[in-house]
Amino acid sequence: MPTTFAIDSAATAIHGRKVLLVGLGRSGMAALKLLVARGARVNVTDEADVSKLGPGLMEASQYAEKIGVGAFREEWFDRAELIVVSPGVPLAHEIFRAPRKRGVPIVAEVELASWFVSVPVLGVTGSNGKSTVTALAGEMLRASGLRPFVGGNLGVALSHLPLAREEHDIAVVELSSFQLEATDRLHPVAALITNLTPNHQDRYPSFDDYVRAKLNIFRRMDARDTSILNARDDGTARHVRNAPGRTWWFGDPDRPGAHVRDGRLVIATDTLRAELDLASFRLPGAHNVENLEAAALLALAGGATEGGIAAAMASFPGLDHRLEFVLDSQGVRFVNDSKATSVDAVATALEAMNGRVILLLGGHDKGGDFTQLADLLRSRARLVICFGESGPQIAEQLAGIVSVEVATRLDDAFVKALAAETPGDTVLLSPGCTSHDAYRDFEQRGEHFRELCRAL
Numbered sequence: 500m501p502t503t504f505a506i507d508s509a510a511t512a513i514h515g516r517k518v519l520l521v522g523l524g525r526s527g528m529a530a531l532k533l534l535v536a537r538g539a540r541v542n543v544t545d546e547a548d549v550s551k552l553g554p555g556l557m558e559a560s561q562y563a564e565k566i567g568v569g570a571f572r573e574e575w576f577d578r579a580e581l582i583v584v585s586p587g588v589p590l591a592h593e594i595f596r597a598p599r600k601r602g603v604p605i606v607a608e609v610e611l612a613s614w615f616v617s618v619p620v621l622g623v624t625g626s627n628g629k630s631t632v633t634a635l636a637g638e639m640l641r642a643s644g645l646r647p648f649v650g651g652n653l654g655v656a657l658s659h660l661p662l663a664r665e666e667h668d669i670a671v672v673e674l675s676s677f678q679l680e681a682t683d684r685l686h687p688v689a690a691l692i693t694n695l696t697p698n699h700q701d702r703y704p705s706f707d708d709y710v711r712a713k714l715n716i717f718r719r720m721d722a723r724d725t726s727i728l729n730a731r732d733d734g735t736a737r738h739v740r741n742a743p744g745r746t747w748w749f750g751d752p753d754r755p756g757a758h759v760r761d762g763r764l765v766i767a768t769d770t771l772r773a774e775l776d777l778a779s780f781r782l783p784g785a786h787n788v789e790n791l792e793a794a795a796l797l798a799l800a801g802g803a804t805e806g807g808i809a810a811a812m813a814s815f816p817g818l819d820h821r822l823e824f825v826l827d828s829q830g831v832r833f834v835n836d837s838k839a840t841s842v843d844a845v846a847t848a849l850e851a852m853n854g855r856v857i858l859l860l861g862g863h864d865k866g867g868d869f870t871q872l873a874d875l876l877r878s879r880a881r882l883v884i885c886f887g888e889s890g891p892q893i894a895e896q897l898a899g900i901v902s903v904e905v906a907t908r909l910d911d912a913f914v915k916a917l918a919a920e921t922p923g924d925t926v927l928l929s930p931g932c933t934s935h936d937a938y939r940d941f942e943q944r945g946e947h948f949r950e951l952c953r954a955l
Contacts (some may be wrong), residue, residue, distance in 0.1 A: 514538035514951050519575050521545070521594075522585025523552055523559055523568075526608040526703055530583050534614065535562045536662055541895070544572050550862060568702075573719040576740035579603055583611050586652070586677035589702055608658055608676060609651060614684065617663035618648070620803045622685075624674045624716050626694030627844050627932065631782075631790045632693055632797065633673040638815050639798035640669060643807025647671050647850035652678060669801050676712035677702070686719040689800035690714035691727035691793055695734030696843045700866030710738045727793065746770070747800070749792035757792040764812070766795055766805075770818050773805045774945040779813035783822060784851030820853055826952040830922030833952045836929040837945030842867040846875055848929040855881040856925050857916045859909070862932030862944070864889035869896045869931065886912035888936035897939075908937065909944065913951045 518539040520531055527543070534541045541832060543563040550554060552568060567575065570656040571594050577581070582598060584590065595605055604665070611622070620899035624635045630653045640928045648660045653674035660670060679685075695710055703709040717726065728743035729735045730751030747768055748756035757766045780791060794897045795808050809907055817823065820837040827833075840862075849856065849872070858880050860869070876883065877900065885894040886906040894903045906912035909928075916926045934944040 502531065507765065515540065516580045517578055518581045518583060519544065520583050522588045524585050524587060526656040527585040528555055528559060529658035530611055531562050532560055533615065533658040533661060533707065534583070540564055541885055542575050544575055545716040546571055552780050560702050584609060584681055586675060589784035605681060606683065607678045608656060609678045610682040610685050612657035612660065613840050616657065618669050619688045619801065620666055620672055621671045621675050621797050622672050622687035622690040622716050622873050623693070623797065624679060624713050626696040626841060627847060628693040628786065628790045629673045630838065631821060632691065632789065632794045633671050634818055635790065635794035635811060635815050636797040637671045637924060638811035639794060639803045640671065640801055641806045642869065643803040645802060652868045668783050676709055679715040680712045680719065682715055684719060687724070689725040689727060689797060690716045690720060691797045692735055693793060694732040696739055698795040698841045698865065701864070714739065720744055727796045727800065731789070737911065747796045749796055750789065757796050759788055759792065764791060764795065768799065769856065771799055771805060776811060784847065786847045786851065807860065820941060821824055822848060825949055826955065828955045831920045832925040834925055834927045835945050835948050836927060837941045837948060839929040839931060840941060841865065841931050842869055842871055842931050845929045845931040846872055848927060849875045849879050852879060852925055852927060853877065854925055856927050857919060858883045859879060859886060859912045859916065859928045860893050860931050861885050861887035861890040862930045862934050863936040864892060864932050867931060869893050870900065873900045881924065884912040884915050887932065889932055909947055910951060
């Protein structure tokens with residue numbers, strides 16, 4: 500039996516193959532189930548220890564032949580015929596050097612899943628706004644009478660789709676740079692880039708490397724497909740050249756696509772011309788209007804109708820942990836924006852706020868430059884409380900720009916915010932960092948914030 504096999508034939512050649520799954524998060528568990536269902540012989544390895552992997556380890560033991568945790572098992576990499584890597588493990592990790600030299604395919608979970616997905620895929624990537632655009636486009640398709648799968652980096656891993664019991668007509672998939680790094684045959688029929696701004700600089704040597712990972716979304720697209728781009732974004736203008744297929748733009752009235760004019764969403768493409776009243780759209784902030792433009796075009800590329808787009812505009816409540824209003828206590832608003840894991844996302848949150856803000860920043864820093872927030876902080880923030888692993892470093896960056904305090908953990912920061920609040924303030928959790936210093940993910944961090952608010 501050969502030790503490697505071509506990606507082209509992987510979907511039919513997995514049965515009986517020795518596959519190594521690297522990383523056992525949510526997407527890793529989904530990939531494990533898909534691999535086993537297709538007859539692969541799977542070992543699982545993860546650098547995390549047993550205490551961090553929790554109940555997922557017990558579930559994985561029902562599927563995998565062997566599981567090794569606490570450190571990667573080099574000998575398992577030597578025997579693997581295919582390696583499926585979770586997004587949290589960088590492809591630059593030295594453990595991949597030897598199998599790469601041997602020609603062993605190293606693929607992301609979304610790449611694996613795409614070999615078994617038979618419905619059209621709509622892909623969404625970018626630095627900010629991906630989740631809202633993905634979810635809103637899914638609602639537009641659903642309101643148009645279609646049966647979309649909505650997931651990827653958002654919520655449900657794509658590997659669940661080939662095993663799903665319910666029928667789906669189309670898949671709307673959020674794709675992170677980490678996932679796109681290790682894709683080759685993933686082929687969206689429409690791909691949307693929300694924006695391109697510096698992010699994950701703790702993982703990528705340069706911004707250009709980060710952008711290259713994002714642009715991998717276009718790798719397999721052709722003249723029959725649709726590219727959807729942000730006309731307002733400087734990063735997109737600088738880095739996206741010759742996008743495949745027809746191109747629709749959001750934010751430019753002079754090019755095919757969607758824009759807002761006089762309180763109406765104007766859609767003008769080769770397939771639909773419509774104007775929809777924005778009065779029914781409930782999400783706050785100019786960035787969400789931009790997300791609406793983008794989602795409408797993506798849904799339209801997937802077969803949504805004018806009526807479906809309008810219905811979803813009126814009914815979509817927004818996503819948890821994204822500028823989520825939690826509580827008003829004695830004239831002080833509490834807003835959960837735990838999903839904001841970049842400096843740009845914090846800027847977007849601040850721009851959407853009315854009144855003075857007590858801002859909670861911190862977590863595991865990705866190399867962001869928080870001094871870029873200087874003007875917004877001077878005009879909108881009364882106090883910044885920096886918490887978690889990166890709290891002291893962020894406070895150092897912001898010293899002299901705004902009043903700053905340092906807290907050890909989120910609950911300590913929350914207590915400091917309560918001590919400083921006055922009626923009319925907004926206590927805003929918009930961390931600008933990942934949650935991995937103290938939480939499983941941004942959702943667990945956001946839920947902790949909610950619990951702290953509920954205790955009031």
